[in-house]
Each structure stands twice: as C-alpha cells, then as structure tokens.
Amino acid sequence: MARLARDRGLVLCTQDVAETDRIVTILTEKRGKLRILVKRARRIDSHAGAILDVLNYAEVIFYERRELPLLREASLLHIFRELKEDLQRLEAAMRAAAIVARLLPDRQSYPEVLALLLDYLRALEGGLPPTVGELSFELKLLGRLGLGPFLDGCIECGGKKGLTWSPERGGLLCTACGGKGEEVSPQIWKALRGLRNLPLSAGSRVRLPERVLTKAQELVERFIAWHLGR
Numbered sequence: 001m002a003r004l005a006r007d008r009g010l011v012l013c014t015q016d017v018a019e020t021d022r023i024v025t026i027l028t029e030k031r032g033k034l035r036i037l038v039k040r041a042r043r044i045d046s047h048a049g050a051i052l053d054v055l056n057y058a059e060v061i062f063y064e065r066r067e068l069p070l071l072r073e074a075s076l077l078h079i080f081r082e083l084k085e086d087l088q089r090l091e092a093a094m095r096a097a098a099i100v101a102r103l104l105p106d107r108q109s110y111p112e113v114l115a116l117l118l119d120y121l122r123a124l125e126g127g128l129p130p131t132v133g134e135l136s137f138e139l140k141l142l143g144r145l146g147l148g149p150f151l152d153g154c155i156e157c158g159g160k161k162g163l164t165w166s167p168e169r170g171g172l173l174c175t176a177c178g179g180k181g182e183e184v185s186p187q188i189w190k191a192l193r194g195l196r197n198l199p200l201s202a203g204s205r206v207r208l209p210e211r212v213l214t215k216a217q218e219l220v221e222r223f224i225a226w227h228l229g230r
C-alpha cells in the first residue's frame with residue numbers, strides 16, 4: 001500500500017498530461033519543491049484542479065509512490081485574491097514562481113525560499129511596484145540559494161575599476177582579471193546591491209532612473225539565464 005502524506009505549500013506551476021490529468025508543482029513547507037499527479041484535474045467539475053491553481057496556497061494529502069506522488073485531496077488555505085486582480089502584479093508573481101520552479105531541485109527543503117516568495121506576493125499585494133520588486137526578489141532568491149552575484153567590486157581582486165558583468169565567474173569582474181564586454185557603471189552595481197539588501201517591503205520607496213532599472217534587469221536576467229542553462 002502506498003503511504004499517505006500531508007504537506008502545505010504554494011503552487012508554482014502546472015503541466016497538463018494525458019487527457020484530463022495535471023502535474024502540479026508545489027513549493028511545500030516540509031519537502032521543498034514537490035511534483036504531484038492530480039487525476040482528472042482538467043475536468044470542469046474538478047475540485048482539486050481549481051484549488052491547485054498557480055499561486056494558491058493549499059494543503060495536500062497524497063500517496064507517496066515509487067513514481068510521482070498521487071493527490072488524494074486538496075484544501076485551499078489562501079488565494080492572493082488582490083494580487084490576481086492586477087495583471088501586471090499577477091504576471092510578476094507568475095514569473096517569480098516559474099523561476100523558483102526552475103532553479104530549485106526536487107524534494108530539497110527550502111523554507112527560506114518559501115518564506116521569501118510568500119513575502120514577495122504579500123508585498124506585491126501591498127503595493128510594491130513590480131519592476132523594483134522583481135529585481136529585489138530575484139537578487140534575494142539567488143542569495144538564499146547560494147548563487148547570488150558578487151556585488152562589492154571585482155570577484156577576483158576586489159578592485160572597483162573597469163567592472164564588467166560575468167555570470168560565469170559569479171558577478172562583477174574587472175577587465176584586468178579577464179572581464180569582457182560592456183562596463184557596468186558604479187550607479188548600476190550599487191543599485192543592484194541596494195535592491196538585494198533592502199527589505200522587500202521598502203521597495204515602494206526606491207527611486208531609480210528608468211535607465212538604471214532597465215540595465216539592472218538585463219544583468220539579473222543574464223545571471224539567472226546562465227544558472228538555468230547550466
């Protein structure tokens with residue numbers, strides 16, 4: 001007999017399989033990222049299918065099996081209703097959930113990542129601007145996974161001149177140490193450092209020129225893309 005287990009977590013993403021089934025990826029409290037098979041989730045009358053929608057917080061009872069765990073029942077704990085009513089905030093939250101789903105390995109407990117993601121969703125609901133919020137969230141996420149970019153000067157020599165961006169080497173890298181490409185101005189890397197260090201809730205007070213935000217976004221995107229592609 002398959003063993004029954006219980007956990008709670010936030011639905012990160014879903015994937016349709018077979019004719020009416022769905023695999024739901026949940027960032028759980030006890031087991032980290034967990035993929036569960038939900039039978040008949042796509043039928044119009046599926047209770048579990050509705051509960052296990054992306055960005056819902058739910059309790060799940062499931063059978064542990066050799067193959068994918070199989071859902072027995074789900075109950076809804078929180079829905080982030082206000083967040084889902086604003087398209088821009090909703091999209092930012094969906095992107096965050098998707099990045100977490102891709103960066104985290106299966107079944108390794110990351111309570112600090114779950115706490116960060118929930119904080120971020122609450123802050124978005126509370127009025128955190130999505131652009132600043134997203135950058136701040138992503139930098140903190142990388143940090144909690146031990147992948148955060150080095151932002152205190154060149155990662156090799158500590159120098160602060162001629163800095164370029166090197167996701168492969170782990171952050172800022174000066175030209176003397178082999179850094180290539182466009183120079184990252186102090187304004188940009190100091191903005192990245194500030195966004196990483198600032199509490200998410202303080203993001204609504206951040207005032208950065210559009211051009212700095214755009215560049216900072218581009219650097220963080222390149223950094224994440226490199227880690228996802230590894």
Ligand SMILES: [Zn+2]
Nearest residue numbers: 154157174177
């Ligand atoms: Zn250097």
